[in-house]
Amino acid sequence: MLDVSCLMLATMSPELQKQHEDMNAYNMIQNLKEIYEGQARQERYETSKALFQCKMSEGSPVGAHVIKMMGYIQTLDKLGFSLKDELATDVILQSLPDSFKPFVLNFNMNEINKTLPQLLGMLRTAGSDLKKNGSKSILMIRETKGKKKAKSKGNGKSKPKRKDALKPEKGISKEAKCFYCEKSGLWKRNCPLYLEEVKKSKANGASFSGTTKEKDSG
Template identity: 75%
Template structure:
C-alpha cells in the first residue's frame, strides 16, 4: 500500500518539478518592469524545486537569475562576473534593486536613428544605389567655403589652399622621390 502511494505521488512530484523547472528556465524579465518582483518570483521557483528534492546550487541559481535579466542590466552583469562576486540570492536581490535605482537616476541612453531617405542637391544626382556618393579626385581636393580674395600661403594665388597647391604638391612629390633614390643608393653602397 505504501509503495503504491509513493509511485502515485512520485509521478505527480516529477510533473510538478518539470513544470517548475520549465517556468524557471524560461523566465525572462521584460524591459522596464521592476527587478524585485522578477527575482522574488524566480526565488520562489528555486525554493519549490528544493521542496521537490531537486535543489539548485547557489552558483547555478545565481546564473539563471542573471541570465533572465533585461538588457539594461548588462553592465551590472559584466561587473558582477568580472569581480567574481559570490552572494546569496537575497544579497543578489538587494544588489539588483540598488542597480535598478542607479539605472533610473542615469536615465535611458539616447540612440541616434539614421534614416535612409532621398538626398538633396548635387550629391543626390551623383549618388549610387548603395548609399555612397560618387566623387572624382579633383572634386575631393577642392576646399569648400574659400573666399575669392583668399590666397595660397605657398604660391600666393587665389582659389586653393597650400595643401591643394599644384606647385607645393609637385615639390613634395619630388622630395619623396629623391629620398627614395638616396635611400636606395645608400642600400646599394652598404651591400657592396
C-alpha cells in the same frame, strides 16, 4: 516498526488509511511513492520550465522578477531537485534585460559570491540607479533645448538695440565734440559745416566720407 506504522496512519486522510492499514511502514512508503511520484515529476517539469524560460522585460521592477524566480527555485528544492547557489545565480542573471549588462559583467569579473537574498538587494540598488540616470539625461536634453531657444531670441533683437543706443537720452552734452569741425556742444550729424558739405557733394555727384581731413583739404 509497528509504532512508525501507527504514526504514519495517524497522519493520513481516511481514504489513505483504508489503503494502508494492512501494510507495514516500508510498504506504505513504497506505495505512496508510486501514487505521488508521477504527480511530483509533472510539477517539477512545469516549475523548471517556468524558471528557465523566465525573462524580465525592459523597464519592469527587478525586485518582483527576482522574487518570482526565487519562488520557483524553492519549489524545485521541495520536490527534490535543488539548484546550487552558483547555478541559481547564473539563471537569474541570464534572465535580466540588456540594461543590466554592465552589472552582470562587473559581477562575473569580480567573481562575487552572494546568496540569493543578497543578490536581490544588489539588483534592487542597480535598478534604482538606472532609473535615476535615465531621468537626469532627459532633464539635460530639455535644458539644452531651452537655452538654444533663448539664445536665438536674443540675436533677433540685437540690431534694434544697437540703433537705439546711438540716440542720446538727455540731449547733447556740453563736453561732446564734433568729429568733423572739432567744436564742442554738438554732434557730427547736427554740424552745419558737415551738412553743407554733404549737400554740395550730392549736388556734384561726388562721394563724401565726412572725415576732417577731407574737409581741410577741400
